[in-house]
Amino acid sequence: MFDLIVIGAGPGGYEAAAHAGNLGKSVAVVEKAELGGTCLNVGCIPAKTFLRSSRLFREYREAAVFGIIVGAPSFDMPALVARKDNVVGTLKRGVSALLRDTSVEVLHGTGRLVGRNAVEVDGERHEAANILIASGSRPAVPPIPGIDGERVLDSTSAFELTAVPERIAIIGGGYIGLEFASFFHEIGTEVTVYEALPRIATGCDGDIADELLKILRRGGIEIHLSCLVLGIEADTLHYQDVTGAQHSDSATYILNATGRTPVVTDLGLEEAGVDVSARGIRVDAQGRTNMPNIWACGDVTGRHMLAHVAVREGIVAVNSMFGRPDRMRYDAIPAVIYSHPEVAMVGKTEEELKAAAVDYRKAVVPMALAGRFLVEHVKATGLVKVLAGATYGEILGVHAIGDLSSEFIVAAGAMIEAEMTLAQASEVIFPHPTVAEALHAAILKAQ
Numbered sequence: 001m002f003d004l005i006v007i008g009a010g011p012g013g014y015e016a017a018a019h020a021g022n023l024g025k026s027v028a029v030v031e032k033a034e035l036g037g038t039c040l041n042v043g044c045i046p047a048k049t050f051l052r053s054s055r056l057f058r059e060y061r062e063a064a065v066f067g068i069i070v071g072a073p074s075f076d077m078p079a080l081v082a083r084k085d086n087v088v089g090t091l092k093r094g095v096s097a098l099l100r101d102t103s104v105e106v107l108h109g110t111g112r113l114v115g116r117n118a119v120e121v122d123g124e125r126h127e128a129a130n131i132l133i134a135s136g137s138r139p140a141v142p143p144i145p146g147i148d149g150e151r152v153l154d155s156t157s158a159f160e161l162t163a164v165p166e167r168i169a170i171i172g173g174g175y176i177g178l179e180f181a182s183f184f185h186e187i188g189t190e191v192t193v194y195e196a197l198p199r200i201a202t203g204c205d206g207d208i209a210d211e212l213l214k215i216l217r218r219g220g221i222e223i224h225l226s227c228l229v230l231g232i233e234a235d236t237l238h239y240q241d242v243t244g245a246q247h248s249d250s251a252t253y254i255l256n257a258t259g260r261t262p263v264v265t266d267l268g269l270e271e272a273g274v275d276v277s278a279r280g281i282r283v284d285a286q287g288r289t290n291m292p293n294i295w296a297c298g299d300v301t302g303r304h305m306l307a308h309v310a311v312r313e314g315i316v317a318v319n320s321m322f323g324r325p326d327r328m329r330y331d332a333i334p335a336v337i338y339s340h341p342e343v344a345m346v347g348k349t350e351e352e353l354k355a356a357a358v359d360y361r362k363a364v365v366p367m368a369l370a371g372r373f374l375v376e377h378v379k380a381t382g383l384v385k386v387l388a389g390a391t392y393g394e395i396l397g398v399h400a401i402g403d404l405s406s407e408f409i410v411a412a413g414a415m416i417e418a419e420m421t422l423a424q425a426s427e428v429i430f431p432h433p434t435v436a437e438a439l440h441a442a443i444l445k446a447q
Contacts, residue, residue, distance in 0.1 A: 002026045004318070005119045005128040007111040007267065010037020011307040012298030013134030014095050014104075016314030021102030023322060028128070029104055030111035030121050035095045037136050038299075039307040041088055042156040047179055049084040050159070051338050054186035058340070062378045075164050075187045084159060113268035116293055120268075130293050130321045133274075133281060134314060135267060137260040137299035144171075146232030153255045155180070165189050165252035169237050171229050173200035175337050177257035178216070182340040185221050192222040192249060194229055194239055201337060205349040205399040207364065207385055212343055212401055215381065262300045285327040287317030295321060309333055332416040336406040341382055344409035347397030347416045350387060359390035363446035365438060367402035372433040377403065386422075386442040393422040393447065398439065408436035422447045 006017045009031035017029040034041045053075075060073045099106055109122035118127045139154040141147060153161075155176050168184050170177045173195030185191045193200070200216075200223065201209040217223055226242035236250045262280040275282040275290040280302025287295045295317040298310030312328065319326035337343040353360045367373045367382030382402020388395050398412035415425050422443055430440045 002028050002105075002126065002128040004028075004130045004132060004321070005030065005111075005126060006132045006134055006314075007113075007119065008037065008134035008136055008298070008300075009035045009095070009099075009106070010134060010136045010298060010310065011039050012136075012310030012314040013037065013132070014099060015311045016132055016134065016297060016318050017104045018098050018102040019315050020318045020322070021099075021104045023318070023324075025322065027102075027104045028107050028126060029099065030107045030109065030119060032108070032110040034092065035099070035106070036088075036092050038138075040091055040095070042159060044307055045088055045091060046084050046159045047155075047183075048338055049087050050080060050183050051179060051340070053080050053083070054183045055340060058186045065378050077161055077163050081160065081162070110266075112266065113272040113274075113294070116272060116291060130295060132287075132314065132317055132321075133267065133269070133289075133294070133296040133300055134298050134310070135263040135300045136310075137262050137305055139256065140259045140261045141256070142171075142229075142258050144229050144231060147256060149232050149234065149254075151235045151251075151253055152232060153253050155255075155257060155260075158255060161253075167251040168192075168253050168255055169194065169249055169251040170255045170257050171237075172257035172259065173197070173223060173225070174202055174257065174259055176259065177255070178212070178337055178339045180255055180257055181216065181221050182338075185219065186340060189252075191220075192224070192251070194224050194227045194237070196226070196228060198226045198242075200225070201343065203335075203349075204337070204343060204345060205385060205397070206351055208343055208345065208383075208399045208401050211381075211383060212337075212339065212341070215341060215401075216339070260299065260305055262302045264300060285316075286320035287313055287328070288320070293321075304330070304333060306333070306335060329417070332413045334409045334413045336409065338406070340403070341380065341401055342403050342405050343399075343401050344405035345397070345399045346409055346413040347395070348387060349397060349399065350385075353387060353396065358396070360387050360396060361390050361393070361446055362387050363442045365442045365445055367400070367405075367435065367438045369441045370433065370435045370437040373402060373404070373435045373438065375433070376435070382438075384438045384442040386439075386446045388422050388446050395420055395422060395425060395443075398442075400439070402435070402438075404435040408434070408439055411436065412439060 003025035006013045006029040020027045114120045167190040170193045228240040230238040269276045281296040297313035299305045316326045334346040364385045385399045387397040
């Protein structure tokens with residue numbers, strides 16, 4: 001009998017299993033596909049590998065501004081896919097080594113609850129004192145006629161393209177859609193985005209989302225807001241615009257980027273009495289479900305579909321199940337859209353503060369206040385926005401748009417987590433020259 005069985009070897013699952021192994025517990029992790037889950041195999045890592053290549057392709061075209069004369073570049077899609085596979089393979093071997101080094105047994109197959117303390121893996125029963133569900137998520141499939149057509153890609157199949165598409169239509173202007181839009185646009189594909197809501201990047205601070213929209217449109221990406229996709233026929237997408245008028249658009253491929261949905265089916269959750277819906281498994285701040293000894297973390301809970309959140313949730317659950325006091329705190333979770341330009345955020349948005357009737361002060365500064373930003377970019381724009389409490393100046397939210405903002409957002413998260421005030425944060429010494437100095441400038445301005 002194991003101390004813990006984890007169902008799912010994505011970031012939340014394998015990190016939780018390794019953590020429990022480090023605590024001296026007997027642990028097994030069940031995985032029906034590849035170690036590393038969606039993030040490593042068909043999500044975060046492949047996407048960032050693709051985006052790194054498209055950014056380099058753009059920089060190659062801009063090289064003359066930096067004093068480098070080069071010829072006309074071309075894009076080799078098969079070579080990019082091969083590099084992606086190599087990066088994924090290297091990291092996957094690292095996950096395997098981590099589990100081996102922490103004495104975690106890997107059970108390959110499909111796991112299913114067959115009781116409060118038992119998991120069946122391809123017909124074989126395994127018992128454990130605790131079970132952690134970390135089954136992740138899959139691409140959402142909206143009820144659009146023709147969404148399963150041959151010319152329709154999702155966020156998994158898009159990574160296997162062998163040629164640069166001439167034109168792509170992207171359904172969804174959220175994180176996934178915007179990252180793919182940036183990638184395809186920069187390698188020479190004509191890109192159109194269709195978003196059902198009146199704003200792209202749902203969940204972002206409004207000022208940042210509006211700025212991103214302007215930059216992407218100015219760069220040549222066509223974006224339709226408040227747009228309802230009615231159906232797909234072969235390579236043609238039919239949609240209704242904000243006025244109610246209907247249109248059709250053809251593309252080499254149509255990409256379904258409408259988000260992800262928790263994997264909660266075929267796990268035996270209902271039979272085990274676990275409180276679950278299509279939106280995910282309900283858990284408390286320690287990762288407990290309503291059933292004793294059954295826990296959940298990551299995308300399957302439907303809370304925050306981010307790999308780093310899944311990791312922390314998994315560790316909190318392991319600590320809690322083995323008597324080490326811990327809990328999740330969701331007020332300072334950083335998030336990044338790896339579009340071009342990047343968007344990074346942590347804490348409350350201005351819209352959230354207004355809805356909660358919180359008195360606040362804010363400051364917005366251009367990213368170009370940081371000399372490093374000007375050095376690194378050609379004709380780039382960006383900004384940093386700081387939100388703080390009106391009375392005491394406690395930092396409540398930081399939102400930025402501009403490349404390299406992902407590398408300093410963790411500092412803002414630490415400030416919020418530590419409940420630092422603007423006065424305290426202003427005393428932190430930022431290295432020069434760095435793009436992070438724009439954050440320092442915003443903090444000083446907000447005082």
